Amino acid sequence: MSSSENFPFPDDMPEAPWAEATPRSRAGTIGFSAFLHALRRHWVLATAIGVACALVAGPAVWLAVGPTYMASAYLQISEQPQYIIAEGPRSPRDAFEIYINTQEQILTSPLVLTAALRAFPDQDGKLIEPEKFSMLAGEVDKIRWLADELVVRFPGQAEIMEVSLTDDNKEEATLLVNAVVDAYMAEVVDAEGRQKRQRLTEIQTAHGQKTIDVRRERAQLESLARVLGTADEEARALRQRIAIQEWADFQRQLAQTMFTLRQATGALAAQGALLASIQDRPITKPELDRYLNQDVYARQVATELAYHNMNQQYTQGILAPGTKSRQGMQRFQDQARVSMQYAELERNMAAEVRAMMAVEIQEERNRLQYEVDSLTGQKTQLEAEVAQKKAIAEDLGQVDIEYQMKLADIADIEASLRRLAEEREKIAVELDSPSRIRQRGRAEVPKSEANFVPRVGLTTFAMLLGLVFPAGGIGWWDMRKGRINSAEDVRRQGIDVIGSVPMIPARIARQMGTPSKRGQTWMMRLTESVDSIVARLLRTAELEQRRVILITSPSGGEGKTTLATRLATSLAHNGRRTVLVDFDLRRPAVDGVFGLSSEPGVCEILRRQSDLEAALQKTGVENLSAVTAGRWQRDVTMNALANGGAGPILDGLREQFEFVIIDAGPVLPVADTRFVSQHVDAAILSVFRDVSEAPKIESAREILEAFGVGTVEAVVTGPTDTLRESTVEDESEQPAQQPAA
Numbered sequence: 001m002s003s004s005e006n007f008p009f010p011d012d013m014p015e016a017p018w019a020e021a022t023p024r025s026r027a028g029t030i031g032f033s034a035f036l037h038a039l040r041r042h043w044v045l046a047t048a049i050g051v052a053c054a055l056v057a058g059p060a061v062w063l064a065v066g067p068t069y070m071a072s073a074y075l076q077i078s079e080q081p082q083y084i085i086a087e088g089p090r091s092p093r094d095a096f097e098i099y100i101n102t103q104e105q106i107l108t109s110p111l112v113l114t115a116a117l118r119a120f121p122d123q124d125g126k127l128i129e130p131e132k133f134s135m136l137a138g139e140v141d142k143i144r145w146l147a148d149e150l151v152v153r154f155p156g157q158a159e160i161m162e163v164s165l166t167d168d169n170k171e172e173a174t175l176l177v178n179a180v181v182d183a184y185m186a187e188v189v190d191a192e193g194r195q196k197r198q199r200l201t202e203i204q205t206a207h208g209q210k211t212i213d214v215r216r217e218r219a220q221l222e223s224l225a226r227v228l229g230t231a232d233e234e235a236r237a238l239r240q241r242i243a244i245q246e247w248a249d250f251q252r253q254l255a256q257t258m259f260t261l262r263q264a265t266g267a268l269a270a271q272g273a274l275l276a277s278i279q280d281r282p283i284t285k286p287e288l289d290r291y292l293n294q295d296v297y298a299r300q301v302a303t304e305l306a307y308h309n310m311n312q313q314y315t316q317g318i319l320a321p322g323t324k325s326r327q328g329m330q331r332f333q334d335q336a337r338v339s340m341q342y343a344e345l346e347r348n349m350a351a352e353v354r355a356m357m358a359v360e361i362q363e364e365r366n367r368l369q370y371e372v373d374s375l376t377g378q379k380t381q382l383e384a385e386v387a388q389k390k391a392i393a394e395d396l397g398q399v400d401i402e403y404q405m406k407l408a409d410i411a412d413i414e415a416s417l418r419r420l421a422e423e424r425e426k427i428a429v430e431l432d433s434p435s436r437i438r439q440r441g442r443a444e445v446p447k448s449e450a451n452f453v454p455r456v457g458l459t460t461f462a463m464l465l466g467l468v469f470p471a472g473g474i475g476w477w478d479m480r481k482g483r484i485n486s487a488e489d490v491r492r493q494g495i496d497v498i499g500s501v502p503m504i505p506a507r508i509a510r511q512m513g514t515p516s517k518r519g520q521t522w523m524m525r526l527t528e529s530v531d532s533i534v535a536r537l538l539r540t541a542e543l544e545q546r547r548v549i550l551i552t553s554p555s556g557g558e559g560k561t562t563l564a565t566r567l568a569t570s571l572a573h574n575g576r577r578t579v580l581v582d583f584d585l586r587r588p589a590v591d592g593v594f595g596l597s598s599e600p601g602v603c604e605i606l607r608r609q610s611d612l613e614a615a616l617q618k619t620g621v622e623n624l625s626a627v628t629a630g631r632w633q634r635d636v637t638m639n640a641l642a643n644g645g646a647g648p649i650l651d652g653l654r655e656q657f658e659f660v661i662i663d664a665g666p667v668l669p670v671a672d673t674r675f676v677s678q679h680v681d682a683a684i685l686s687v688f689r690d691v692s693e694a695p696k697i698e699s700a701r702e703i704l705e706a707f708g709v710g711t712v713e714a715v716v717t718g719p720t721d722t723l724r725e726s727t728v729e730d731e732s733e734q735p736a737q738q739p740a741a
Helices: 032-041 043-065 093-107 110-116 142-149 170-228 233-276 285-292 296-318 326-430 452-480 487-491 517-544 560-573 590-594 602-606 634-642 646-656 672-679 694-706 722-726
Strands: 069-077 151-153 160-167 437-441 496-502 548-552 578-583 624-627 659-664 682-688 712-718
Touching (some): 043 452, 093 110, 093 170, 110 142, 110 170, 160 170, 170 437, 487 496, 487 694, 560 578, 578 646, 578 672, 602 646, 682 694
Parallel strands (some): 496 712, 548 682, 578 624, 578 659
Antiparallel strands (some): 069 437
């Protein structure tokens, strides 16, 4: 192989701008690995743009954020109240938390902030108006703004309360913080002292009023004692118990009388109802027997009937069943006669029984009516006695109750007097006790920035973002093209990769024809990679009779001519009669590679201006011939290709050579290769790492398969060993025979 084979050919240049656009493949190489490959391809551009953006973003953020200053004043809030005489009970920690939270809310309340925004003298004694501060300019609700901007906290959860305000105007921030603290001390803390003094005055007034109340109550108590006749408590209690006992006795008698009266009234009503229903009520057998037993004749008839029933039972007992006798019949007739006589007595007696029962009921009603009248009179008399005894007992009790209540009222008033006196003395002493809230330090104009560290952090973050964002954008933009990064990306398009070819750096390519060790090493790597592909072609040619092989690419600039030339040369070196046909009619390169005449060539054969034998040329490489492209004439040549003109050429070459390698134009931009692909055994796509795009590879495969190409494979050209490692599995399937170098 000549040294000229190591340099790119015309078709290895980037594709023409008129190349056909294809949709993005569903199997595109989108992922983190693809993103890293995209950055690798454009790291210089990404770094340059990133550094420029970082140099712009960093200072811009630094200036935009600007310095701010925090003015702080400090107050001490004691956990426990301060006492002079003796400490009270210690408050729990939760109570202190509630207290400091309350003070925090009070400090930022409208009462304090409104007082703070009034005019006050500054450090020089000049009267200033905070509402005219630049930091308050444009604020509609200045009170709300100040409440939101003030920060009240307790560093380290100690008794120190820090009141701070942050702004770019440190002088105004300092004045405002001091104004708020002064207003808080005046409106809240000092107000507690005023409240204590006011409380002392109120207690003294209340104490004087309670003293007057005690005197008045004692005078009324003496009047009640005179009504009771004695001030002795035991005598008053005895008189009251006797009156209450008499009242209770008469109440019990009245209750018993009313109970008996209710019973008698109920019984009288029941007897009246019984008398009204006596004629309609049936007479029961026991009632009838009771009255019959009182009648002499009825008792005789009943006795005779019992006698005859006994004889009848006796007769039936001594006679055999079914036996009849005259004496027995007589006894049966006597028994029936007496039974009928007794039944007649019962029927006649029923009316008499009702009359006797009515008389008895009426007598009972008369008795009950007398009892009801007697009880009613007794009830009236007892009610009068109860009312009289009640009035006596209540009069005594009411006076005694009032007497006891006066005693209780006097005791309560005297207890209140003692409490008021104690509290008066305590407040009078504690007026001089230290306040629970004391100011420990006024705000001073800050000398250092409050946001220096966040400002540096934001600037650093902006610079990092400016450095990284362009890289991400460039990587994403490149990644969307779906460029090929490895042989696996090609396989995702449904194409087998039969081998890989290393891309030789330009500095190494200049040493390929020299005896330098580096040049020889790269030549060996190139030869081995091409020979491994040829080994596979030889194997498939034996098994599947693939001898006419189309070498193409989806677009221009993907190394198809270089690949076709190297494969044809390697086949020839392996003793195979090979012909290389330049079907890239628009951008031919084979004649330049081997130094051949461009005419006659394929175009002349298609226009029938020459025959195949005249177009065949020796290349100077043993077993390798070539057919150049010839002179391109669009209309005539395209018409011949569209009408199957490539078929006879390839059929003639198939008869003369063992392998026909076709260097065709790219599939997507032009239609020439599509017409030629109808007459080949297989097609090999030349894929250039970092140049070829997955969507275009998929489109090229679909087009070739649509034009009848049964087998579409690929060879990947790349700058690293990654591609070679990805094809180890494919190469392991090659025959043990190694082609000659």
